Amino acid sequence: MAGIYLHIPFCKQACFYCDFHFSVNQDKKTDLVAALLQEAAMRKNEIEKEQIKTVYFGGGTPSLLSADDIQRIFDTLAEHYDLSVLQEVTLEANPDDLTVAYLRELRHTPVNRLSIGIQSFRDSDLKLMNRAHDAKQALRCVPESVDIGIENISIDLIYGIQGLSLDDWNKNLQTALALPISHLSSYCLTVEPQTKLAKLVSSGELPNVNDDIAASHFEMLIETTEAAGIPWYEVSNFAKPGMESKHNSSYWSGEKYLGLGPGAHSFDGVKRSWNIRSNTAYIQQISKKVLPSETELLTHEEKFNEYLLTALRTRRGLSLEKTKQLCDDLKFSEIKETVRQKEQLALLNIQSDHVILTTKGLLFADAIASELFIIS
Template sequence: MAGIYLHVPFCKQACYYCDFHFSTNQKYVREMVEALCTELKLQKDYLQQDPISTIYFGGGTPSLLTGEQLKKLLDIIKANYVIAPSPEITLEANPDDLTAEKLEILYQTGVNRLSIGIQSFNPAVLNYLNRAHSQQQALKCFEDARKSGFDNISIDLIYAIPADNHENWHRDLDQALALQPEHISSYSLTIEPRTTFGTWLLKGNIPPIDEEFSAAQFEILLERLSHSGYEQYEVSNFCRPGYHSRHNSGYWKQEKYLGIGPSAHSYDGVNRRFNISHNPKYLKAIAHSEIPYEADILTNEDRINEYLLTTLRTKWGANLEKLKNEWSYDLLADQREYLDRLLTKSYAIIDGKHLKLTRSGLLLADKISSDLFKI
């Protein structure tokens, strides 16, 4: 099985924390949709006719597209790729785009999973992040999505917003749990260099992220979501039984996927490649039937390290036999002393053929993964 990701590189306005590739100039949306359609045709052999089990519209803000544009893209995929039965079709969306009418149209096009970028229900926090929607729009769009037939909804939340205490975070979780979404993705606020927050941090206009404060809010997140029946199946992702993101899980399990659009990444099971992050250059290349990408040829060590970095963030863990059989890396033998320390401190367990991190180990997932890297 494989997945297709389509990057829609447009937003109404720039969130102060975001460093994804996007443009607030929507003049070329129609031209971009045509280019995405063309690239889908040009790339039809990349996945070697593996059945497509997931389709994901990301960005940017793909909910800016019309129902007609989304349907056109889906029709191109269906005409050029083998589609598995009951594919997961996800659309990332902002609450201010999701009117009742728009939701009805989305549902009719075949979108069966929504990922709504709510981030917070607190008006002051939304203003701090420069989000375009209001608390009322967030609640209304969720209600309308349910009425339109969507029974698989994910919401995004951000924590570690500077505050004197955890009261706002508890209130956000209260409201999120009251909605009873099938899935919640929650991330700590990070300050990236090429963002408004990054510029403000250099000028001393905002404080740096308080790591202890962030860790405390992560613990609150784990406790409250676990108590409410959500399973943490990846460090930042939680779901009710049976509602994990099949598309994102494919990334973490090293399954093949094709990325369409500027800045989109692809993986054919052996090597990676990524399209240029420049809308005009992308459009010009596609107009000449050229795919503007750079290849990333992975070494054996690269594949081992990527596998550890992604799988140890998940509930499934790293398959020790896969490491040994595919990449000749005997983790138990090569890292015995370090693994013994992890097991003794209850940061990890060995479950059959899999190395899995415990709840406390997941707090240190990136550090543990890098310590286990094949160098």
């Protein structure tokens, strides 16, 4: 089975921390949707034998699409792909777009899951990050979505924000967990190069993100969600039992996915490809029936390292048996020795053949994985 990701590259305004591909100029929205429909048709043979399990509208801000556009995109997918076993259709949405009228329209589309970019329930944080919504909209959008009948709701929260105390973060978490959500994604604020946030930090207008405070936020996040029955299943993702994101979980288990739209990535089990990160160039090329993408064949080392990285970030953990099958005896002995050292430092546990990071270990998930990588 496979998933389809659609990248909707428009936003009302630029959040200061964001380095995703998007444009705040929405003039090309109609052309972009037309190009997406065309790309969906052009690429139908790439995963023609696969049944599509999940469809994910990501961005950018997919909730800037009208319900009619969403339906039209979906109808085109249904025309070209096997959606007979489709389980999950997620729309990323921002609170300010989720008016009651829009939610009522969405209810009549195949969207059955919302991933809402709340980020914080505090106006000061939202302002600092230049989010387009306010705390009131953040609070009302979840119960209103559920009342209207879209009950599978995930929200995003950011921690580590400058000025967010441990007490403030606790309040944000308690507010989130009191809402009728089934899933939470939570990320540390990261100062990405070339962003407005990076400029504000380098000019001294804002302090940098404090790693120690962010680590305390993360520890509180793990403890609080566990106690609330919405435990972590991936380092940044938390769900009630059975409500894990099917789409994202398939990325982490190496399943195939087709990414449509500018900047979207695809993986067919062997090759990875990505579309050009320019709305204008994407629309132009697609109109000439040219796929504006680049492809790379994954080497054995890259596949191995990717397995280590994604597996270690999940609660299921890294299978030692599978790792052994994927590398030679010498490398496997090195990995076992590194794992033993990390276990002594209480960064991980070994449970029935699986290496699972502790809360302390999760803080260093990527660094630990990179120590186990094959370096060629």
